[in-house]
Amino acid sequence: MRNRGPANVLVEPELQEALTLVREGLAKRKTLFLVGVCRVDYKGRAESKLGPGERVLLVKEDGAVLVHRPTGYEPVNWQPEGCLFQTRMMDDRLVIRAIRSKPREVLTLTFNQVNLAAQLHLVDRSEFILYASERDMRQAVLLNPELIEPGFKPITYEKKVEPGFVDVYGVDRDGRFVVVEIKRKTAGCGAVLQLAKYVGSIKSVVNREVRGVLAAPSMAKGVQRLLVTLGLDFKPLDPRKCAEILHKAETKKLLEFFEGRT
Amino acid sequence: MRNRGPANVLVEPELQEALTLVREGLAKRKTLFLVGVCRVDYKGRAESKLGPGERVLLVKEDGAVLVHRPTGYEPVNWQPEGCLFQTRMMDDRLVIRAIRSKPREVLTLTFNQVNLAAQLHLVDRSEFILYASERDMRQAVLLNPELIEPGFKPITYEKKVEPGFVDVYGVDRDGRFVVVEIKRKTAGCGAVLQLAKYVGSIKSVVNREVRGVLAAPSMAKGVQRLLVTLGLDFKPLDPRKCAEILHKAETKKLLEFFEGRT
DNA sequence: GAGTGGATTTCGCAT
DNA sequence: ATGCGAAGTCCACTC
Numbered sequence: 001m002r003n004r005g006p007a008n009v010l011v012e013p014e015l016q017e018a019l020t021l022v023r024e025g026l027a028k029r030k031t032l033f034l035v036g037v038c039r040v041d042y043k044g045r046a047e048s049k050l051g052p053g054e055r056v057l058l059v060k061e062d063g064a065v066l067v068h069r070p071t072g073y074e075p076v077n078w079q080p081e082g083c084l085f086q087t088r089m090m091d092d093r094l095v096i097r098a099i100r101s102k103p104r105e106v107l108t109l110t111f112n113q114v115n116l117a118a119q120l121h122l123v124d125r126s127e128f129i130l131y132a133s134e135r136d137m138r139q140a141v142l143l144n145p146e147l148i149e150p151g152f153k154p155i156t157y158e159k160k161v162e163p164g165f166v167d168v169y170g171v172d173r174d175g176r177f178v179v180v181e182i183k184r185k186t187a188g189c190g191a192v193l194q195l196a197k198y199v200g201s202i203k204s205v206v207n208r209e210v211r212g213v214l215a216a217p218s219m220a221k222g223v224q225r226l227l228v229t230l231g232l233d234f235k236p237l238d239p240r241k242c243a244e245i246l247h248k249a250e251t252k253k254l255l256e257f258f259e260g261r262t
Numbered sequence: 263m264r265n266r267g268p269a270n271v272l273v274e275p276e277l278q279e280a281l282t283l284v285r286e287g288l289a290k291r292k293t294l295f296l297v298g299v300c301r302v303d304y305k306g307r308a309e310s311k312l313g314p315g316e317r318v319l320l321v322k323e324d325g326a327v328l329v330h331r332p333t334g335y336e337p338v339n340w341q342p343e344g345c346l347f348q349t350r351m352m353d354d355r356l357v358i359r360a361i362r363s364k365p366r367e368v369l370t371l372t373f374n375q376v377n378l379a380a381q382l383h384l385v386d387r388s389e390f391i392l393y394a395s396e397r398d399m400r401q402a403v404l405l406n407p408e409l410i411e412p413g414f415k416p417i418t419y420e421k422k423v424e425p426g427f428v429d430v431y432g433v434d435r436d437g438r439f440v441v442v443e444i445k446r447k448t449a450g451c452g453a454v455l456q457l458a459k460y461v462g463s464i465k466s467v468v469n470r471e472v473r474g475v476l477a478a479p480s481m482a483k484g485v486q487r488l489l490v491t492l493g494l495d496f497k498p499l500d501p502r503k504c505a506e507i508l509h510k511a512e513t514k515k516l517l518e519f520f521e522g523r524t
Numbered sequence: 525g526a527g528t529g530g531a532t533t534t535c536g537c538a539t
Numbered sequence: 540a541t542g543c544g545a546a547g548t549c550c551a552c553t554c
Contacts, residue, residue, distance in 0.1 A: 009271070009273050009378060011271050031318065031332050033295070033297075033318070035295075035380075035382055035384070042532075045532040046392055046393060046394050046395060046446070046501075046531095047392070047393040047394060047501075047532090048391060048392040048393065048532080049391045049393075050388055050389075050390045050391070051388035052388060053384075053385065053386030053387060054382075054385050054386050055384065055386060056293065056295070056382075058318065058330065060330070060332055060333055060334065061332045061333055062332075062334065064333065064334055064335045066330075066335070068320065068322070068328075069384075069386050069390075070293050070322055070323045070324075070384040070385075070386050071322050071324040071326065071343065072322065072324065072326055072343060073328070073340060073341075073342045073549065073550095074533095074549065074550085076390055077532090078335060078532080079335075079532095080335045080532095081333065081334060081335060103532090115382070116271060116380055116382070118297075120297055120316075120378070122297070122315075122316035122317065122331075122332040123316050123332075124315030124332050125315060126312055126313035126314060127313065128310065128311075128312045129310060129311045129312070130308055130309070130310040130547080131308060131309040131310065132308045132309060133308065133545080133547085134545075134546095135537095135544095135545065165544075184308075239309075240309070304547075306547060307547040308546095308547045309547090310547080335535090336535080339547090340547085342549075365547090367547075392532080394532095395530080395531075395532085396530075396531095397530060397531085397551090427528090427529075
């Protein structure tokens, strides 16, 4: 039943056996999975206590720790990547301690019983692609300014002005200042008012014409009227297209990197 | 090797076997654990793609889903509690789909290979106690206003005033308005200035005396002088004691609930 | 149901 | 290092 195949798995092991597996896994930087009855104590930025119960412990290859109860999206206790470990038997219990130094935080699990223990080496090199975060859309606009309009030249982004942060700030083909407000999804009145505030704020400083462009996949109903009233422009911007642009740029960068290496 | 003991565990199963275990686990509302090579696709508020690689899938008893890569605190993809599942074989691959209705989000895992599959029923009834979040401390003050001072009567909390939000707002034994600013840890100058701003803001509105009380476990050095200068008060407030108060209140509520039922 | 603020938020980037 | 804003944030709670 034990130590079979590439996955090192123990079912209903003695605590001492589990300890051996845990130590080996930590030493080899493998992914650890432990299910059993444990107490959990955390002390650091805050302090928490959790009495005995059956939980799932996941220790990742980078030292991240997750303790999950049988319900809920969030871990009940955790430790971010890069922490150090102590393991030992104490009073017939298996104690696993994960220590983070900055800030100082200690997470202690005390197992009375282990039902399942596994030590796994996971190979995972694929790239994760998320379409359509606002940040990505801004990046795409900076890479391909013509997404806004022909001749648009970005100057800065996340520019701080009085009411907040301008997504992208630049000049158009005629040299007029342009404030671009990007929204990941259908732009509502809030986005327009925000843009108008930025335009007004910059206008009052530079004392010449400033255009405002709202870039979003679509507008909520009534927003167009508001835009027209305030003299602002709208430019449809597809999050997925933005993601493609970024993906291509990333691929190009990788290619250049490897060209530079060969 | 299979279906042994209380934990139903499969090591290096055929996909069809894994499917059976997954379906049984979902039907019986058990905790599911799957390790294997899979693709992950998400579509909902955003959209993401992740090519093949070895990952850990955790499905909890309330339908929460977590997909973890071998590194990092956060799941690469997930689904909050309460989602529905579809499972099937397609082109010799095991497909697990977790669907959330509001907002509409679909998470699809396509396994080429399963290295480890487990179906577990976890019993976990212990109460999780977190000492000292600011929110908990505020709650403790509302439950036991004498933590601030004898005769203190809270009126509202999280009261919006010009510069931000007042933690607790009330009247003292003499009917004077009191603004309470709670800090979870040693209060610095920032807390005092924040409190002073709130006091000033409210004073300008009500046009009579307003006291300010800083409630925190301790003060940073120099803070006392600042408090005295600004005419504000300090009240030591122990986060752990607050946690105890909340714990007792919760217990009392439970008792009342069960009394009401019998 | 929408909106607001906290979180042991984490994460990433800019200063 | 520090600070700030975004996040498929989640989560609890008010309106």
